Amino acid sequence: MVKLNKIDTMLLRMVKNSKSQFLAVLIIIIVGICIYTAMSMTAINMQNTVSTYYEENNFADLFIETAAIPNQAADRLERIPGVKKVTGRVSEDVPFISENLNERVNLRIVTVKGEEDELCKSTLLKGRPINENGKEALLVHKFAEARGIKIGDIIKVQIHGLQYDLEVVGIVDNPEYIYLMENAQTMLPDQANFGVCYVSEKFGQQAMELTGSYNEILISYESGADEDQIIEDVEDELDIYGIKQTVKQEEQLSNNMIQEELKQLGSMAGSLPILFLMVAGLILIMMLSRMVKKDRIKIGVLKAIGYSSRQVLMHYVKYALCAGILGGFFGSILGMGLAGAMTQNYLQYFNIPLLRIEFYYSYVLMAMVLSSVICAVSGMIGARGVLKITPADAMRADAPKSGKRILLEKLPFIWKRLSFSNKMVGRNIFRNKKRTLFVLTGVILTYGMMLFTTSMPAVIDQMMNKHFLEFQKMDYNISFQTPVYKSVIRDLNHIIDIDYMEGKIEYPFELANGNKKQSVSIIGLSKNTQFYSFIDTDEKPVTIPERGILLSQNLANILRVEKGDMVQVKSYLPNQDDVYLQVKGVIKQALGMNAYMEINNMGEQLLDKNIVTGVYVNSSDKNVNEKLIPASNIATVLSTAEMRAVYDEYMTLMVVYVGFMVVFSGILGFCIVYNATIVSLGEREMEFSSLRVLGFSKSEIFRMILKENNMIMIVGILLGIPIGNLMLKYSSAAFTTNLYSIDMSPTLSAGIFACIFTIGFILLAQLATYRKINRLDFLQALKNRES
Incomplete structure (x- = not known):
C-alpha cells in the first residue's frame, strides 16, 4: 500500500471538497481530448488507408479525356521522359x-x-x-x-x-x-x-x-518527374487527335472530395480541442486563485513548519495536473472508441475496401501531455499568489479592497429606483470584473458555437435550394452522346411533352491567366435564358453577355482575375487556336465551378456554329425517362427533383451531427457558468450569511445570483451575435472548395435556436448550483469570518 505524505493527503481532501467543480473541469478536458483523439485518429486512419489503396491499385497521376485515338498512339506516350505507365481505355x-x-x-x-x-x-x-x-x-x-x-x-x-x-x-x-x-x-x-x-x-x-481506339488515357509518373512538362509533352503528342480535358490527380473528382474532407477534419481536430482546453485552463485559474485566498492561514502554517514556497505552489499545481492527466487519459480512451464509430460512419460516403481501424496509442500519450501542460501552466498562474504569502501575514485576514462607486451609482435617476437586492446585483457584476468577464466570454463562446451548429442545416439547405431552385431552374438537364445541330433538337417535341426547351453547349476547356490554370466546362446559354439566374458578388442580377465570358466566383479566385480582365481559353480540339476573352462578370455559384458564354458566340469562337451538346427542359410529362430510353444519342438525363431527393436523405445525418455539436457547445457553457457561480458562492459566503441574518431566504439569495448571471447572459448573447457571425464568415472561407461554395450567413431561425439552446444550458447550470446554496452553513461562515 502506497503511503501518502501529509501534503498529498491534503491534495486529496481538496479534490474531495471541490468535487463538483473538479468534475466540471474534468468533463471539459475529457470532451476536448475526446474530440482531438477521435478526429486525429479518424483523419490518420483515412489518410493512411487511402494512400495504401491508391498505391496497391495503381491510382493514376493524370487523367486525360480525348477524342478517339488509336491504341498505338497511347502506347507511344510511355516514351515521354518521366512517364512510368500509360493505360488506355474507353x-x-x-x-x-x-x-x-x-x-x-x-x-x-x-x-x-x-x-x-x-x-x-x-x-x-x-x-x-x-x-x-x-x-x-x-x-x-x-x-x-x-x-x-x-x-x-x-x-x-x-x-x-x-x-x-x-x-x-x-x-x-x-x-x-x-x-x-x-x-x-x-x-x-x-x-x-x-x-x-x-x-x-x-x-x-x-x-x-471505338474499335482499336481509346477515349481516355491514364498516366502515372516516375519518381521526381516534372508534372507540368509531362502534361505539355502529352498534349503536344495528342494534339492531332484532340484532347477534351486534362485532370491532375489532386483535381480528380473523388480524390478532391476525400482530400478536402480530410483537410477539414484535421483543421477541426486542431482548433476545437484547444478551445475546450483553454476554457478548462481559465476555469482552473479562477478556481485556484480563489482557493489560495481561502487557504491563507493553511499556506502560512505550511511555510512556518518548513515547506518552501515552491513546494506549496506545486501542491496547488498538482490539483490542476490531476485534472489534466485524468482528463487526458479518459478523453483519449473515449476518443479512440469514437474514432472507430466515426471511421465506420465515413464508409457510408466513401468506398474503401481496405479500410483498417487502427488505434494509435501515441495519441493517448500526446493527449495526456497536451492537457497536462495546459493545466500545469494554468495551475501556476492561478496559484501564483502563494509566493506572496508569508507566515506572519497569513495570521491576519487579507485586507479588503477599497470600495468604489460603480457606473450605475453615478446615474442617480436609475440607481434610486432599484431595489436593495438589485443594487447588490449591480455592485457585484461591476466590482467582480474578472468573474463577470469570464462568464461573459463563456456565454459568447457558447452562443457562437451554437450559432455555427444551428446554421449548418439551414445553410446547406439554402445552398441546395439556391442552386436547384434559383440558380438552375430546369426540370431536366439532357446531354447528347455527340453534338448535333440546333434544328435537330426540335425532334424531342415528338418524343416527350415539352413545356419549354433551350439548347446548350457544355464542353471542357482550360482557362489560364499567366501561370494560373484550371480545366472547367464552359456552358453556352441563350442570351435570355430562362433556366439560369445569375447574380454577382454584390447580389446584383447579371445577364449573359453577347461577347466575353462569365466566371463562377471560385474559378475567378483560382485564376486571380476580376471583372474586366482577360483570360486565355485553350482548346484541346485539333487545329483550334487559343482565344482570349474578357471577363464580363464574376457570379455566385454554390455547386460546381463553371464559366458561361452566349451560346452562338461560344459556337463561333470555340467550337462550330449552330451546334448544341444538350438541352434544358421544363416538362410536366411523367414518363420522360421511359420515352427517352430508345433515343440513341441521349447520354444522360439529370432530374433536378431526383437530385433534391438524394439530398433530403442525407439530411438525417446532418441532424445527428447537429445534435452532437449542440451537446458539446452546451457542455462548454454549462461548466463555465457552474464553476463561476460556485466560486462566487465561496467568495461571498460572508455576504450571504449577513443577508440571511437580515431575513433573506435561501431562495431569495438564489434569485439574486440568478439575476446576476442572467444579466451577464443577456449581454453575452448580444455580443455573441456579431462574434458568431464573424465565426461563420471565417468558416465560409475555410469550408469553401473548388467544388462548392458555402455562404454561412445565419438565418433568423438559426439565431433563435442558438439563443434557446444557450439559455437552456446556462439556466441548467444555475439550477445545478441551487443544491449547493441550500447546503451552505451561513452561521458557520459568520463564526469563521477571519478565515
Missing part, C-alpha cells in the same frame, strides 16, 4: 435499363484489360475477373448493393441505341470512385441511380464504336 455514360422504365439510371461503362500493372485497377470483393471475349461485367459494390444486384444476375444497358445483356460476374471497388459522385453538380452520391460497370476492352470498344 469510358462512356449510358442508360441502365431497370424494371421501372420511367426510372433514369446512369451507368458509366469503363473498359479494363485485366493486366496486373493496369492503372486504376479494381479490387475484386466477390466473384471472378471478367472473360476477355464475353459480355460480362464487374459492378461497383455500392451500386450493386443499392439495387440488390448479385453475382450471376443479368443487367441491361443501352449503348448507342442498342440494348445489351451483361452477366455480373464480380463485385468490385475502385480507387477512382471512392466517392461515387456522377459530377460536380450532384455533390452527394446517389448510389441507386449512378454506378460504374467494368467490361472487357474488346466488348467495350465494339459496343461504343
